[in-house]
Amino acid sequence: MTSGPRPTRRSFLGMAAATPLAVTGALGAGAGTAHAAGTAYAMAYFTESPNGTGTDYGLHLAVSTDALDWMPLNQNNPVVTPTEGALGLRDPFVLRKQDGTFVVLATDLKGTDWSYVSQYVHVWNSPDLRTFTGYHRLKVHGLNTHAWAPEAFWDAGRGQYALIYSAVGAGGHNVIMVNYTTDFVTASAPQVFFDPGYDVIDGDMAVGVNGVNHLYFKKNQTLAGARSTSLDPGSFREFGTAVAHGGTEAPTLVRSPGAGNWYLWGDTYTPNGVFYAWQTTDLASGTWTPLDQKAYTQPVNSKHCGITPLSTTEYDNLVARWGVPSWNRLKSYNYPARYVRHANYAGRIDEYPFDPYTDSLWQLVPGLADSGAVSFRSVSHPTRYLRHYDYQLRLDVNDGTSTFAADATFQRTAGLADASWSSFRSYNNPTRYLRHSDYVLRIDPISTATDRRDATFRVGY
Structure with a gap:
């Protein structure tokens, strides 16, 4: 009963039961076993x-x-x-x-x-x-x-x-x-x-x-x-x-x-x-x-x-x-309690949960500059995309320019710290990857083990 501290209510329930209850309804009979292993x-x-x-x-x-x-x-x-x-x-x-x-x-x-x-x-x-x-x-x-x-x-x-x-x-x-x-x-x-x-x-x-x-x-x-x-x-x-x-x-x-x-x-x-x-x-x-x-x-x-x-x-x-969700969440590899979100239009990773939670929901759409890559469209602000500007990630309205399209496009690769996760290389700065630094998202060259962990994310729900 997930709740927090709750007051108890005094009852007169003893070990001996009272009159059996009879409640009308419609439900089929049968039985089963819970908690077995499944596929x-x-x-x-x-x-x-x-x-x-x-x-x-x-x-x-x-x-x-x-x-x-x-x-x-x-x-x-x-x-x-x-x-x-x-x-x-x-x-x-x-x-x-x-x-x-x-x-x-x-x-x-x-x-x-x-x-x-x-x-x-x-x-x-x-x-x-x-x-x-x-x-x-x-x-x-x-x-x-x-x-x-x-x-x-x-x-x-x-x-x-x-x-x-x-x-x-x-x-x-x-x-x-x-x-x-x-x-x-x-x-x-x-x-x-x-x-x-x-x-x-x-x-x-x-x-x-x-x-x-x-x-x-x-x-x-x-x-x-x-x-x-x-x-x-x-x-x-x-x-x-x-x-x-x-x-x-x-x-x-x-x-x-x-x-x-x-x-x-x-x-x-x-x-x-x-x-x-x-x-x-x-x-x-x-x-x-x-x-x-x-x-x-x-x-x-x-x-x-x-x-x-x-x-x-x-x-x-x-x-x-x-149906499958029409959105994804991105979990940080080295801070797995934190998820990619936007706050005041800045890209960052914050600890779950938070509101509005929709700020952490993303549609991974075909890349604006390359349909074989991806762009991150915000669910809560669907005219806006994550893009880099001065190497920092922010949420901006798509202005239709080729510069914006390139800034908002990323090549999805195997995770740099864990190949079962994902990393994202900048389309127009291909030596740089999406990563977090002091919880803020940016694109940087990746060289150290810490860098690789910062640049690795799980795409899930």
Whole structure:
């Protein structure tokens, strides 16, 4: 539940459940297993940006072939938005059910009004994440407390889905609750799933990994783990070493392609909303190594994600349905928290996130002076291009002259510091490359290792 500090709400929830809930709706039955290795992946998220220009509380989707670098779908616009409750969502999660279709769950909350109490979670079903049907809200309890960050997994022993979420327990602190369901239309009475005696939220599961089930959650601004050989409520015990990057929450576990590594994603709950990632080759060890930010890129403005594996065909079908972004972002190689942007019409690299975020979106179009090269057209100022002037990069209106065209044209080459990235050689000053210096963009001759790193960028999203 990416948010920042939130007040807890006192409830009278005990270990014994109340009357089972029956909620009407329409959703198919079935089950599935989350967090397996895949050949591709889908990420569900909502968006927030520092001053709100990139904020949207609908369901957003991105795809990846490695679970690290992500491409937003639908131009980073929502693919579906709630029409009941708070009319917005947070913390979306996608589960593949036993029949191969999907169910989407999300917190019933729009914005950051933590005093808003909903006893419901949003539910959609989808055959393929290209269409969404059967929308309804599922009531998970009848208590004076929230139902945050819902997720689900298949409990084979019960023959039901376990739907877990964060709510305030009898002790006055957040615990992880569970309801059982076969169809996400009706649910059993709530039970406490995990209560270590202190505040915990944002449970995320990896089920049946070498006979052990793993639960990761937010504990005191860190991501901590618990495990059990069963899926019974109350059976999980903490293990391993917690990780954090500042205040971190919203843990998401995903197995890498080929099943060699596990990744643990986390989201800072400041308004910045920056994702960080860790990896391990042995989930049972409970130890994680931070990944260099060069290794991964989150969708722009994304918050509190859920990740599910896809087949290659499903990946291709999603891209065909929702489209490739019409823009790119350029990440600095040696300052991977920073992206190329314009500010007051000057070219520079600044630390993500910032507003207006559209200042970091570029259309790489055929070069104005050479169609085999590229020019950088601004998305936020589409009549303007990055061009060099006195060797510094600035954003200017195309005046139609050959001089402007040449100044705004660059030959894209293999990255000077990493051939899998990109560098850009000036068209009319071919001994000079686009690089940053004191975070300002310019074109310079390149000779040292530092120069090569300064002149290397990842073209992504």
